[in-house]
Amino acid sequence: MEESVLLRPLGGKSVLRGQLEQLLLVGQKRNVEIQLMPLDREDNAGMDGPFTVITRKGGQQLVYMEVQGRSSLRTDREETRLAATRYGIIRSQALTPRETMGFIEKLLGEL
Known part of the structure; x- marks a missing residue:
């Protein structure tokens, strides 16, 4: 996923907090790999x-x-x-x- 989707507080900060917490929970599963494309990459x-x-x-x-x-x-x-x-x-x-x-x-x- 691209970094920008984690920076948009759609629904407010509490919704964003819940989304980030959920990503951390899911990302701890053995069969899940979450990777972030940073905004500072000039090209991808x-x-x-x-x-x-x-x-x-x-x-x-x-x-x-x-x-x-x-x-x-x-x-x-x-x-x-x-x-x-x-x-x-x-x-x-x-x-x-x-x-x-x-x-x-x-x-x-x-x-």
């Missing part, structure tokens, strides 16, 4: 917008994209391979899960 591979890479049993990959109220499901092998590669690049550019949890804890302490 996620600038074109959000997408979800889905890997089915058997290894087939799909890419789901949603923007401006429209959704698209891509199944082309080359498109899905590129999206999976982009996802890996985004993860390498973002804070690690441990750094992300520390960042969220810091924000929570500042509220």
